[in-house]
Amino acid sequence: MPMNEKIHFTQIAVIVYLIQSGIILFALPRLVAEAFGTNGWLGIFGLSGIVLVNIYLIHLVYKKGNGRSIFLILEQNLPKFLLYPLYLYLIVTLGLLGILVAKNYSLLIQLTMFVDVNPNLLLFYFVIVSIFFVSKGIYNMGKIAIVFFFFTIWTIFLLLIVAPEFSFTRLTPFLFQNPLDPMKSGLESYTAFLGFEIVLFLFPYVQKDGNFGKAIVIGHLFTTFIYAAVCFIAMGFFSLEQLRNILYPTQVILKHMETPLIERIENLVFGVFLLKIMVTVVFYHWAALEVTKQIFPKTKELKLIIGLFMGTFLVALIPTIQREVNELFSMVVTPYVFFAFFFPILLLFLLWVEGKRARREKDIA
Template sequence: MFEKIAPFHLAILIYMIQSGVTFFKLPRMLAVNFGTNGWLMVVIVSFIVMINLLLISLVIRFRVGENVFEIMEGLISVKWMAPFYLLLALTWSLLSILVGKDFISITQVLSFQNTNSTSLFVILMVLVFYLGMKDIYTISKATNIFFILTIGIFFLIIYHIPYTSLERLTPFIFKEGKNTIEGIVQLYTAFLGFEIVLFLFPYVDQSKPKWFRSVYYGHFLTTVVYSVTCFVSYLFFSLNQLKITSYPVLNLIAYIEIELIERIETFVFNLFLIKILVTLVLYLWASSLLLERVIPALSRKQSVAILIITSMLITLNVDVMSEIADWLLVVGFVAAALAIGLPIILLIVIGIRTYRGDHRA
């Protein structure tokens, strides 16, 4: 009875996987790449992501098999699919580890200037392993609580309304931007995470026929949080301020002062560990499914441990912020390509199988 992810929880899960550490950099990234009124681009890219989601929904609607593996292996045997699975697993686990490194590097700058970042990273990985070895229902249950603990941060934005000014928006749209294409790719990667639903759907309570709408709701929530925060940032800071501030959202939060407490950004940023954790764990969870498909003898604990250790070894020397950013850009680009490509490949496979007359499972 309880062992299914309800659509409501799926929406939360999607929002929590999507939103991550990029949230803090987003207004700056928009200002640099798109210039004036860059916040509008969030809505535009969100619409492109919706099209991507539509592709995924088509895969799920016309699927021939219980899960992605069955769809693929109906055409090509697991033996031939293994390298592709491993590549996918490696990309996602690398993305996961790099997002973790990115978070830790900011944490180090903010609070632990004298602490070795590796030790902080290892602590984060222990947490990732602890949640990652649980089953998907437990991960979903924990995510709900994490959502409740973190969603309040968004409402802190209300505090800034009296300090905003519409004049700062300027009447120009997308002027003074540096690189629109790179900006779109970066913004697209900020929305990534929704593609995990391709692996999640067998675990979702599908008793309600329109359950997939919850994926759109989750994505809509991410869009609202991103666009409102960026909009307020554009109202609060000038364009040039946004361009030179590393983490504008953190500066926004730092501005909040109440009688009992000040500089709450130090706590709020740490609270983001929880959101990062969900992103990391879900990518690793999907990667572990892929790895276990290739080597069925592996248990969940073993596969998660192997993925973490392998990715950590590959990115061992990547610890400077700029290096992490470069790696993230490349791996993020590959992950974005996969998010678009994977459903297209699956749709082609489904098309071929339907043409050949395979029965729907």
């Protein structure tokens, strides 16, 4: 990447949106119905508020660290015996989160479109394209993300097709009545917003124009709008009990859509979602690559990329059905939710210690 090129405001916002709004959108209306009960779509705004706190912490790290790489902050303030376990955790977790999203998508494609296709073969093709994507570098990845955004954003307007089927009586006047599992389903709903934390690894690559924090917030709020709109429509399309008994409510809504030109819109949408899933996979692996380079600074980047993708691909071969993928994903993502929240707090603490040490040394001098 040329030294004078930086990721700008629009690219950051689009990257955040595309990483966040992934395949979980097909299950999200059911999850919020289980977590919050009647009018559970409003719970999306509560979860979004928690994410905004997390984003504010990330912005503080960027501001107080003067845009320094998080690796510089960590390595200047932590001993190596603490750094390497942290790096290893990040590599494994980020890589697995990316590849398991791709595996889940491959299984959904098999389930909905190509029953006879081997999902692992689809996953392999996915990995090959992702390797090429990541090898182009972060600036080109940002430009490709903009293109993918314009290829996918039109799908939100499909909600207008089912507007005649929407009924306010299904929403009921009651708020958050009869939730089934607020903790488990609430946490699963929160994971739909993960992806914003990847901006921690973008610090050295962004334009220093003061808009970094605003870009993250705009990308996140756009995701919030999409999620709330889809869940709102779903809760006016199905009754609460129906919603809780449908594994992928958004997919069922798509099946009800008909236009004079396209008979099976859900197949088209699934195909378009490939681009969103691709962005999620490549940016999580790119972040894992950034961490890997701290451990193996002298190894050629392409070797690290291939090794990283092959490693995660082999792990993704283990689960063979969607339930197994979801269980493995849950094992990885649950601790990561808390890590993503507290990691910026750790970085802020290290910056505070660093500042205090610098002031003490200045006073002594």
